[in-house]
Amino acid sequence: MDLTQLAAFVAVADSSSFSTAATRLHLTQPAVSKRIAQLEATLEAPLFDRAGRQVLLTEAGTLLLPRARALLADAESARHALRDLRGETGGTLHLVSSHHIGLHRLPPLLRTFASRYPQVTLALRFMDSEQAVQHVLHGQAELALTTLGAATPPLQATKVWDDPLCFVAASTHPLAQRKQLGWADLAAHPAVLPEPQTYTHGIVADAFARRDLPLQLRMTTNYMETLKMLAAVGLAWSVLPRTMLDAQLQVLPVPGAALSRTLGHVTHDRRTLSRAALAFVALLQEEPGCAGLR
Structure with a gap:
Protein backbone atom coordinates (compact mmCIF):
# COMPACT_ATOMS: atom_id res chain seq x y z
CA MET A 1 0.00 0.00 0.00
CA ALA A 73 1.53 8.02 12.24
CA ASP A 74 4.45 5.55 12.21
CA ALA A 75 5.70 7.02 8.94
CA GLU A 76 5.52 10.54 10.40
CA SER A 77 7.43 9.37 13.50
CA ALA A 78 10.13 7.94 11.25
CA ARG A 79 10.42 11.24 9.41
CA HIS A 80 10.71 13.07 12.74
CA ALA A 81 13.45 10.73 13.96
CA LEU A 82 15.47 11.19 10.77
CA ARG A 83 15.06 14.95 10.89
CA ASP A 84 16.23 14.91 14.51
CA LEU A 85 19.43 13.16 13.43
CA ARG A 86 20.16 16.14 11.21
CA GLY A 87 19.51 18.54 14.10
CA GLU A 88 16.84 20.47 12.23
CA THR A 89 13.86 22.28 13.73
CA GLY A 90 11.68 22.54 10.70
CA GLY A 91 8.97 20.65 8.86
CA THR A 92 5.30 20.82 9.77
CA LEU A 93 3.90 20.90 13.30
CA HIS A 94 0.39 19.44 13.42
CA LEU A 95 -1.20 21.25 16.35
CA VAL A 96 -4.82 21.26 17.53
CA SER A 97 -6.30 23.62 20.09
CA SER A 98 -9.57 24.23 21.86
CA HIS A 99 -11.34 27.40 20.77
CA HIS A 100 -10.94 29.02 24.18
CA ILE A 101 -7.18 28.43 24.39
CA GLY A 102 -6.85 29.52 20.77
CA LEU A 103 -8.47 32.87 21.55
CA HIS A 104 -7.13 33.61 25.03
CA ARG A 105 -3.81 31.76 25.51
CA LEU A 106 -2.35 30.85 22.13
CA PRO A 107 -1.69 34.17 20.30
CA PRO A 108 1.45 35.24 22.24
CA LEU A 109 2.79 31.68 22.10
CA LEU A 110 2.37 31.55 18.33
CA ARG A 111 4.04 34.93 17.95
CA THR A 112 7.09 33.78 19.95
CA PHE A 113 7.24 30.37 18.27
CA ALA A 114 7.08 31.83 14.76
CA SER A 115 9.87 34.25 15.65
CA ARG A 116 12.12 31.55 17.09
CA TYR A 117 11.45 28.85 14.48
CA PRO A 118 10.67 30.47 11.13
CA GLN A 119 11.42 27.20 9.29
CA VAL A 120 8.46 25.43 10.94
CA THR A 121 5.14 25.32 9.09
CA LEU A 122 2.19 25.31 11.48
CA ALA A 123 -0.80 23.15 10.59
CA LEU A 124 -3.21 24.48 13.23
CA ARG A 125 -6.83 23.42 13.71
CA PHE A 126 -9.39 24.52 16.30
CA MET A 127 -11.94 22.13 17.82
CA ASP A 128 -13.53 21.00 21.08
CA SER A 129 -11.08 19.69 23.69
CA GLU A 130 -12.51 16.18 23.57
CA GLN A 131 -12.14 16.04 19.78
CA ALA A 132 -8.60 17.45 19.98
CA VAL A 133 -7.56 14.63 22.32
CA GLN A 134 -8.90 12.08 19.83
CA HIS A 135 -6.79 13.68 17.09
CA VAL A 136 -3.65 13.02 19.14
CA LEU A 137 -4.77 9.49 19.98
CA HIS A 138 -5.28 8.62 16.30
CA GLY A 139 -2.12 10.29 15.06
CA GLN A 140 -3.80 13.23 13.32
CA ALA A 141 -1.93 15.73 15.49
CA GLU A 142 1.26 15.66 17.54
CA LEU A 143 0.11 18.05 20.20
CA ALA A 144 -3.25 19.21 21.56
CA LEU A 145 -3.88 22.26 23.73
CA THR A 146 -7.03 21.49 25.69
CA THR A 147 -9.00 21.53 28.88
CA LEU A 148 -7.52 18.51 30.65
CA GLY A 149 -9.62 15.57 31.78
CA ALA A 150 -8.40 12.20 33.00
CA ALA A 151 -5.74 11.09 30.50
CA THR A 152 -5.08 7.37 30.18
CA PRO A 153 -2.16 5.68 28.39
CA PRO A 154 -0.99 6.05 25.71
CA LEU A 155 -1.98 9.70 26.17
CA GLN A 156 -0.05 11.99 28.47
CA ALA A 157 -1.55 15.22 29.82
CA THR A 158 0.60 18.04 31.17
CA LYS A 159 -0.76 21.01 33.07
CA VAL A 160 0.17 24.46 31.78
CA TRP A 161 -2.46 26.82 33.24
CA ASP A 162 -4.96 26.91 36.11
CA ASP A 163 -8.24 28.35 34.84
CA PRO A 164 -10.51 29.53 37.71
CA LEU A 165 -14.23 29.57 36.87
CA CYS A 166 -16.83 32.08 38.04
CA PHE A 167 -20.62 32.04 38.20
CA VAL A 168 -21.81 35.03 36.17
CA ALA A 169 -24.99 36.74 34.99
CA ALA A 170 -26.12 40.03 33.50
CA SER A 171 -26.65 42.83 36.01
CA THR A 172 -30.38 42.68 35.15
CA HIS A 173 -30.69 38.98 35.99
CA PRO A 174 -32.73 38.20 39.17
CA LEU A 175 -29.73 36.47 40.74
CA ALA A 176 -27.63 39.60 40.31
CA GLN A 177 -30.14 41.54 42.45
CA ARG A 178 -29.56 39.30 45.46
CA LYS A 179 -27.13 40.28 48.20
CA GLN A 180 -26.85 36.69 49.40
CA LEU A 181 -26.81 33.63 47.17
CA GLY A 182 -26.71 29.91 47.75
CA TRP A 183 -26.39 26.92 45.46
CA ALA A 184 -30.13 26.34 45.74
CA ASP A 185 -30.72 29.81 44.30
CA LEU A 186 -28.66 28.87 41.23
CA ALA A 187 -30.56 25.60 40.91
CA ALA A 188 -33.85 27.54 40.80
CA HIS A 189 -32.79 29.35 37.62
CA PRO A 190 -31.76 27.94 34.21
CA ALA A 191 -28.17 28.06 33.01
CA VAL A 192 -26.34 28.20 29.70
CA LEU A 193 -23.36 25.83 29.74
CA PRO A 194 -21.09 23.80 27.46
CA GLU A 195 -22.39 20.49 26.11
CA PRO A 196 -22.90 17.72 28.73
CA GLN A 197 -20.04 15.58 27.36
CA THR A 198 -17.43 18.31 27.90
CA TYR A 199 -14.94 18.50 30.77
CA THR A 200 -16.18 21.94 31.83
CA HIS A 201 -19.83 20.87 31.99
CA GLY A 202 -18.75 17.90 34.09
CA ILE A 203 -17.07 20.18 36.65
CA VAL A 204 -20.27 22.20 37.10
CA ALA A 205 -22.62 19.21 37.05
CA ASP A 206 -20.52 17.36 39.65
CA ALA A 207 -20.63 20.39 41.96
CA PHE A 208 -24.44 20.41 41.83
CA ALA A 209 -24.68 16.62 42.16
CA ARG A 210 -22.56 16.69 45.35
CA ARG A 211 -25.15 19.02 46.83
CA ASP A 212 -28.10 16.94 45.59
CA LEU A 213 -29.35 19.87 43.53
CA PRO A 214 -30.77 19.81 39.98
CA LEU A 215 -29.05 21.67 37.17
CA GLN A 216 -31.50 23.41 34.83
CA LEU A 217 -30.25 24.01 31.30
CA ARG A 218 -31.77 26.63 29.02
CA MET A 219 -29.38 25.72 26.22
CA THR A 220 -25.84 24.44 25.63
CA THR A 221 -23.01 25.42 23.30
CA ASN A 222 -19.31 24.66 23.37
CA TYR A 223 -18.20 28.18 22.43
CA MET A 224 -17.29 30.18 25.53
CA GLU A 225 -17.69 33.48 23.67
CA THR A 226 -21.27 32.49 22.82
CA LEU A 227 -21.95 31.55 26.44
CA LYS A 228 -20.64 34.95 27.49
CA MET A 229 -22.99 36.70 25.05
CA LEU A 230 -26.01 34.65 26.17
CA ALA A 231 -25.33 35.43 29.82
CA ALA A 232 -24.64 39.10 29.07
CA VAL A 233 -28.06 39.59 27.44
CA GLY A 234 -29.77 38.10 30.51
CA LEU A 235 -30.87 34.78 29.01
CA ALA A 236 -29.50 32.74 31.94
CA TRP A 237 -26.60 32.48 34.36
CA SER A 238 -23.42 30.75 33.25
CA VAL A 239 -19.96 29.65 34.33
CA LEU A 240 -16.99 31.29 32.60
CA PRO A 241 -13.22 31.48 33.05
CA ARG A 242 -12.12 34.46 35.11
CA THR A 243 -9.98 35.62 32.18
CA MET A 244 -13.15 36.35 30.16
CA LEU A 245 -14.88 38.61 32.66
CA ASP A 246 -15.60 42.25 31.86
CA ALA A 247 -18.19 44.97 32.49
CA GLN A 248 -20.89 43.04 30.57
CA LEU A 249 -21.18 40.50 33.37
CA GLN A 250 -21.60 40.43 37.12
CA VAL A 251 -19.90 37.78 39.22
CA LEU A 252 -22.36 35.92 41.43
CA PRO A 253 -20.88 35.48 44.93
CA VAL A 254 -21.77 31.89 45.76
CA PRO A 255 -20.26 30.49 49.00
CA GLY A 256 -17.98 27.54 48.38
CA ALA A 257 -17.99 28.07 44.61
CA ALA A 258 -14.24 27.74 44.07
CA LEU A 259 -14.53 25.93 40.75
CA SER A 260 -11.53 25.65 38.46
CA ARG A 261 -10.35 23.66 35.48
CA THR A 262 -6.90 22.77 34.23
CA LEU A 263 -5.60 23.68 30.78
CA GLY A 264 -2.57 22.10 29.21
CA HIS A 265 -1.21 19.94 26.43
CA VAL A 266 -1.75 16.32 25.47
CA THR A 267 0.74 14.10 23.63
CA HIS A 268 1.00 10.44 22.66
CA ASP A 269 3.75 8.77 24.69
CA ARG A 270 4.29 5.98 22.13
CA ARG A 271 5.09 8.37 19.30
CA THR A 272 8.28 10.33 18.75
CA LEU A 273 7.67 14.06 18.85
CA SER A 274 9.27 16.11 16.11
CA ARG A 275 11.83 18.74 17.03
CA ALA A 276 9.18 21.33 16.21
CA ALA A 277 6.73 19.75 18.69
CA LEU A 278 9.45 19.48 21.35
CA ALA A 279 10.27 23.14 20.78
CA PHE A 280 6.60 24.07 21.27
CA VAL A 281 6.43 21.99 24.46
CA ALA A 282 9.56 23.76 25.72
CA LEU A 283 7.85 27.09 25.01
CA LEU A 284 4.80 25.97 26.99
CA GLN A 285 7.07 25.11 29.92
CA GLU A 286 8.07 28.76 30.07
CA GLU A 287 4.48 29.71 30.92
CA PRO A 288 3.96 30.73 34.59
CA GLY A 289 2.36 27.88 36.51
CA CYS A 290 3.32 25.17 34.03
CA ALA A 291 3.73 21.83 35.82
CA GLY A 292 6.33 20.60 33.36
CA LEU A 293 6.49 17.14 31.84
CA ARG A 294 5.16 14.28 33.92
Whole structure:
Protein backbone atom coordinates (compact mmCIF):
# COMPACT_ATOMS: atom_id res chain seq x y z
CA MET A 1 0.00 0.00 0.00
CA ASP A 2 1.23 3.46 -0.92
CA LEU A 3 1.33 6.07 1.87
CA THR A 4 -0.07 8.75 -0.44
CA GLN A 5 -3.03 6.49 -1.17
CA LEU A 6 -3.56 5.89 2.55
CA ALA A 7 -3.37 9.65 3.22
CA ALA A 8 -6.03 10.26 0.57
CA PHE A 9 -8.19 7.51 2.06
CA VAL A 10 -7.96 8.96 5.60
CA ALA A 11 -8.65 12.50 4.33
CA VAL A 12 -11.81 11.37 2.53
CA ALA A 13 -12.92 9.30 5.54
CA ASP A 14 -12.43 12.25 7.90
CA SER A 15 -14.25 14.76 5.72
CA SER A 16 -16.81 12.46 4.06
CA SER A 17 -16.02 14.39 0.90
CA PHE A 18 -13.62 13.91 -2.02
CA SER A 19 -13.56 17.65 -2.77
CA THR A 20 -12.79 18.63 0.85
CA ALA A 21 -10.09 15.96 1.02
CA ALA A 22 -8.57 17.29 -2.19
CA THR A 23 -8.43 20.81 -0.76
CA ARG A 24 -6.83 19.55 2.45
CA LEU A 25 -4.20 17.58 0.52
CA HIS A 26 -3.59 20.36 -2.04
CA LEU A 27 -4.61 18.02 -4.85
CA THR A 28 -7.29 17.99 -7.53
CA GLN A 29 -10.40 15.92 -6.89
CA PRO A 30 -9.59 13.56 -9.81
CA ALA A 31 -6.16 12.94 -8.26
CA VAL A 32 -7.75 11.96 -4.95
CA SER A 33 -10.29 9.73 -6.73
CA LYS A 34 -7.45 8.05 -8.63
CA ARG A 35 -5.52 7.30 -5.44
CA ILE A 36 -8.61 5.82 -3.81
CA ALA A 37 -9.31 3.71 -6.90
CA GLN A 38 -5.73 2.42 -6.89
CA LEU A 39 -5.96 1.53 -3.21
CA GLU A 40 -9.28 -0.26 -3.73
CA ALA A 41 -7.74 -2.20 -6.62
CA THR A 42 -4.77 -3.20 -4.46
CA LEU A 43 -7.00 -4.35 -1.61
CA GLU A 44 -9.60 -5.85 -3.96
CA ALA A 45 -12.37 -4.24 -1.89
CA PRO A 46 -14.47 -1.07 -2.15
CA LEU A 47 -13.67 1.39 0.63
CA PHE A 48 -16.47 3.93 0.13
CA ASP A 49 -20.11 3.86 -0.85
CA ARG A 50 -20.99 6.90 -2.94
CA ALA A 51 -24.66 7.86 -2.78
CA GLY A 52 -25.07 11.20 -4.47
CA ARG A 53 -23.01 13.68 -2.46
CA GLN A 54 -22.76 11.33 0.50
CA VAL A 55 -19.53 9.38 0.97
CA LEU A 56 -19.75 6.58 3.52
CA LEU A 57 -17.21 3.98 4.61
CA THR A 58 -17.89 0.39 3.63
CA GLU A 59 -17.18 -2.45 6.04
CA ALA A 60 -13.72 -2.81 4.46
CA GLY A 61 -13.14 0.94 4.80
CA THR A 62 -14.15 0.91 8.47
CA LEU A 63 -11.74 -1.97 9.08
CA LEU A 64 -8.89 -0.22 7.28
CA LEU A 65 -9.26 3.26 8.83
CA PRO A 66 -7.56 2.72 12.24
CA ARG A 67 -4.78 0.71 10.58
CA ALA A 68 -4.25 3.43 7.98
CA ARG A 69 -4.03 6.07 10.72
CA ALA A 70 -1.45 3.95 12.58
CA LEU A 71 0.67 3.43 9.45
CA LEU A 72 0.65 7.15 8.64
CA ALA A 73 1.53 8.02 12.24
CA ASP A 74 4.45 5.55 12.21
CA ALA A 75 5.70 7.02 8.94
CA GLU A 76 5.52 10.54 10.40
CA SER A 77 7.43 9.37 13.50
CA ALA A 78 10.13 7.94 11.25
CA ARG A 79 10.42 11.24 9.41
CA HIS A 80 10.71 13.07 12.74
CA ALA A 81 13.45 10.73 13.96
CA LEU A 82 15.47 11.19 10.77
CA ARG A 83 15.06 14.95 10.89
CA ASP A 84 16.23 14.91 14.51
CA LEU A 85 19.43 13.16 13.43
CA ARG A 86 20.16 16.14 11.21
CA GLY A 87 19.51 18.54 14.10
CA GLU A 88 16.84 20.47 12.23
CA THR A 89 13.86 22.28 13.73
CA GLY A 90 11.68 22.54 10.70
CA GLY A 91 8.97 20.65 8.86
CA THR A 92 5.30 20.82 9.77
CA LEU A 93 3.90 20.90 13.30
CA HIS A 94 0.39 19.44 13.42
CA LEU A 95 -1.20 21.25 16.35
CA VAL A 96 -4.82 21.26 17.53
CA SER A 97 -6.30 23.62 20.09
CA SER A 98 -9.57 24.23 21.86
CA HIS A 99 -11.34 27.40 20.77
CA HIS A 100 -10.94 29.02 24.18
CA ILE A 101 -7.18 28.43 24.39
CA GLY A 102 -6.85 29.52 20.77
CA LEU A 103 -8.47 32.87 21.55
CA HIS A 104 -7.13 33.61 25.03
CA ARG A 105 -3.81 31.76 25.51
CA LEU A 106 -2.35 30.85 22.13
CA PRO A 107 -1.69 34.17 20.30
CA PRO A 108 1.45 35.24 22.24
CA LEU A 109 2.79 31.68 22.10
CA LEU A 110 2.37 31.55 18.33
CA ARG A 111 4.04 34.93 17.95
CA THR A 112 7.09 33.78 19.95
CA PHE A 113 7.24 30.37 18.27
CA ALA A 114 7.08 31.83 14.76
CA SER A 115 9.87 34.25 15.65
CA ARG A 116 12.12 31.55 17.09
CA TYR A 117 11.45 28.85 14.48
CA PRO A 118 10.67 30.47 11.13
CA GLN A 119 11.42 27.20 9.29
CA VAL A 120 8.46 25.43 10.94
CA THR A 121 5.14 25.32 9.09
CA LEU A 122 2.19 25.31 11.48
CA ALA A 123 -0.80 23.15 10.59
CA LEU A 124 -3.21 24.48 13.23
CA ARG A 125 -6.83 23.42 13.71
CA PHE A 126 -9.39 24.52 16.30
CA MET A 127 -11.94 22.13 17.82
CA ASP A 128 -13.53 21.00 21.08
CA SER A 129 -11.08 19.69 23.69
CA GLU A 130 -12.51 16.18 23.57
CA GLN A 131 -12.14 16.04 19.78
CA ALA A 132 -8.60 17.45 19.98
CA VAL A 133 -7.56 14.63 22.32
CA GLN A 134 -8.90 12.08 19.83
CA HIS A 135 -6.79 13.68 17.09
CA VAL A 136 -3.65 13.02 19.14
CA LEU A 137 -4.77 9.49 19.98
CA HIS A 138 -5.28 8.62 16.30
CA GLY A 139 -2.12 10.29 15.06
CA GLN A 140 -3.80 13.23 13.32
CA ALA A 141 -1.93 15.73 15.49
CA GLU A 142 1.26 15.66 17.54
CA LEU A 143 0.11 18.05 20.20
CA ALA A 144 -3.25 19.21 21.56
CA LEU A 145 -3.88 22.26 23.73
CA THR A 146 -7.03 21.49 25.69
CA THR A 147 -9.00 21.53 28.88
CA LEU A 148 -7.52 18.51 30.65
CA GLY A 149 -9.62 15.57 31.78
CA ALA A 150 -8.40 12.20 33.00
CA ALA A 151 -5.74 11.09 30.50
CA THR A 152 -5.08 7.37 30.18
CA PRO A 153 -2.16 5.68 28.39
CA PRO A 154 -0.99 6.05 25.71
CA LEU A 155 -1.98 9.70 26.17
CA GLN A 156 -0.05 11.99 28.47
CA ALA A 157 -1.55 15.22 29.82
CA THR A 158 0.60 18.04 31.17
CA LYS A 159 -0.76 21.01 33.07
CA VAL A 160 0.17 24.46 31.78
CA TRP A 161 -2.46 26.82 33.24
CA ASP A 162 -4.96 26.91 36.11
CA ASP A 163 -8.24 28.35 34.84
CA PRO A 164 -10.51 29.53 37.71
CA LEU A 165 -14.23 29.57 36.87
CA CYS A 166 -16.83 32.08 38.04
CA PHE A 167 -20.62 32.04 38.20
CA VAL A 168 -21.81 35.03 36.17
CA ALA A 169 -24.99 36.74 34.99
CA ALA A 170 -26.12 40.03 33.50
CA SER A 171 -26.65 42.83 36.01
CA THR A 172 -30.38 42.68 35.15
CA HIS A 173 -30.69 38.98 35.99
CA PRO A 174 -32.73 38.20 39.17
CA LEU A 175 -29.73 36.47 40.74
CA ALA A 176 -27.63 39.60 40.31
CA GLN A 177 -30.14 41.54 42.45
CA ARG A 178 -29.56 39.30 45.46
CA LYS A 179 -27.13 40.28 48.20
CA GLN A 180 -26.85 36.69 49.40
CA LEU A 181 -26.81 33.63 47.17
CA GLY A 182 -26.71 29.91 47.75
CA TRP A 183 -26.39 26.92 45.46
CA ALA A 184 -30.13 26.34 45.74
CA ASP A 185 -30.72 29.81 44.30
CA LEU A 186 -28.66 28.87 41.23
CA ALA A 187 -30.56 25.60 40.91
CA ALA A 188 -33.85 27.54 40.80
CA HIS A 189 -32.79 29.35 37.62
CA PRO A 190 -31.76 27.94 34.21
CA ALA A 191 -28.17 28.06 33.01
CA VAL A 192 -26.34 28.20 29.70
CA LEU A 193 -23.36 25.83 29.74
CA PRO A 194 -21.09 23.80 27.46
CA GLU A 195 -22.39 20.49 26.11
CA PRO A 196 -22.90 17.72 28.73
CA GLN A 197 -20.04 15.58 27.36
CA THR A 198 -17.43 18.31 27.90
CA TYR A 199 -14.94 18.50 30.77
CA THR A 200 -16.18 21.94 31.83
CA HIS A 201 -19.83 20.87 31.99
CA GLY A 202 -18.75 17.90 34.09
CA ILE A 203 -17.07 20.18 36.65
CA VAL A 204 -20.27 22.20 37.10
CA ALA A 205 -22.62 19.21 37.05
CA ASP A 206 -20.52 17.36 39.65
CA ALA A 207 -20.63 20.39 41.96
CA PHE A 208 -24.44 20.41 41.83
CA ALA A 209 -24.68 16.62 42.16
CA ARG A 210 -22.56 16.69 45.35
CA ARG A 211 -25.15 19.02 46.83
CA ASP A 212 -28.10 16.94 45.59
CA LEU A 213 -29.35 19.87 43.53
CA PRO A 214 -30.77 19.81 39.98
CA LEU A 215 -29.05 21.67 37.17
CA GLN A 216 -31.50 23.41 34.83
CA LEU A 217 -30.25 24.01 31.30
CA ARG A 218 -31.77 26.63 29.02
CA MET A 219 -29.38 25.72 26.22
CA THR A 220 -25.84 24.44 25.63
CA THR A 221 -23.01 25.42 23.30
CA ASN A 222 -19.31 24.66 23.37
CA TYR A 223 -18.20 28.18 22.43
CA MET A 224 -17.29 30.18 25.53
CA GLU A 225 -17.69 33.48 23.67
CA THR A 226 -21.27 32.49 22.82
CA LEU A 227 -21.95 31.55 26.44
CA LYS A 228 -20.64 34.95 27.49
CA MET A 229 -22.99 36.70 25.05
CA LEU A 230 -26.01 34.65 26.17
CA ALA A 231 -25.33 35.43 29.82
CA ALA A 232 -24.64 39.10 29.07
CA VAL A 233 -28.06 39.59 27.44
CA GLY A 234 -29.77 38.10 30.51
CA LEU A 235 -30.87 34.78 29.01
CA ALA A 236 -29.50 32.74 31.94
CA TRP A 237 -26.60 32.48 34.36
CA SER A 238 -23.42 30.75 33.25
CA VAL A 239 -19.96 29.65 34.33
CA LEU A 240 -16.99 31.29 32.60
CA PRO A 241 -13.22 31.48 33.05
CA ARG A 242 -12.12 34.46 35.11
CA THR A 243 -9.98 35.62 32.18
CA MET A 244 -13.15 36.35 30.16
CA LEU A 245 -14.88 38.61 32.66
CA ASP A 246 -15.60 42.25 31.86
CA ALA A 247 -18.19 44.97 32.49
CA GLN A 248 -20.89 43.04 30.57
CA LEU A 249 -21.18 40.50 33.37
CA GLN A 250 -21.60 40.43 37.12
CA VAL A 251 -19.90 37.78 39.22
CA LEU A 252 -22.36 35.92 41.43
CA PRO A 253 -20.88 35.48 44.93
CA VAL A 254 -21.77 31.89 45.76
CA PRO A 255 -20.26 30.49 49.00
CA GLY A 256 -17.98 27.54 48.38
CA ALA A 257 -17.99 28.07 44.61
CA ALA A 258 -14.24 27.74 44.07
CA LEU A 259 -14.53 25.93 40.75
CA SER A 260 -11.53 25.65 38.46
CA ARG A 261 -10.35 23.66 35.48
CA THR A 262 -6.90 22.77 34.23
CA LEU A 263 -5.60 23.68 30.78
CA GLY A 264 -2.57 22.10 29.21
CA HIS A 265 -1.21 19.94 26.43
CA VAL A 266 -1.75 16.32 25.47
CA THR A 267 0.74 14.10 23.63
CA HIS A 268 1.00 10.44 22.66
CA ASP A 269 3.75 8.77 24.69
CA ARG A 270 4.29 5.98 22.13
CA ARG A 271 5.09 8.37 19.30
CA THR A 272 8.28 10.33 18.75
CA LEU A 273 7.67 14.06 18.85
CA SER A 274 9.27 16.11 16.11
CA ARG A 275 11.83 18.74 17.03
CA ALA A 276 9.18 21.33 16.21
CA ALA A 277 6.73 19.75 18.69
CA LEU A 278 9.45 19.48 21.35
CA ALA A 279 10.27 23.14 20.78
CA PHE A 280 6.60 24.07 21.27
CA VAL A 281 6.43 21.99 24.46
CA ALA A 282 9.56 23.76 25.72
CA LEU A 283 7.85 27.09 25.01
CA LEU A 284 4.80 25.97 26.99
CA GLN A 285 7.07 25.11 29.92
CA GLU A 286 8.07 28.76 30.07
CA GLU A 287 4.48 29.71 30.92
CA PRO A 288 3.96 30.73 34.59
CA GLY A 289 2.36 27.88 36.51
CA CYS A 290 3.32 25.17 34.03
CA ALA A 291 3.73 21.83 35.82
CA GLY A 292 6.33 20.60 33.36
CA LEU A 293 6.49 17.14 31.84
CA ARG A 294 5.16 14.28 33.92
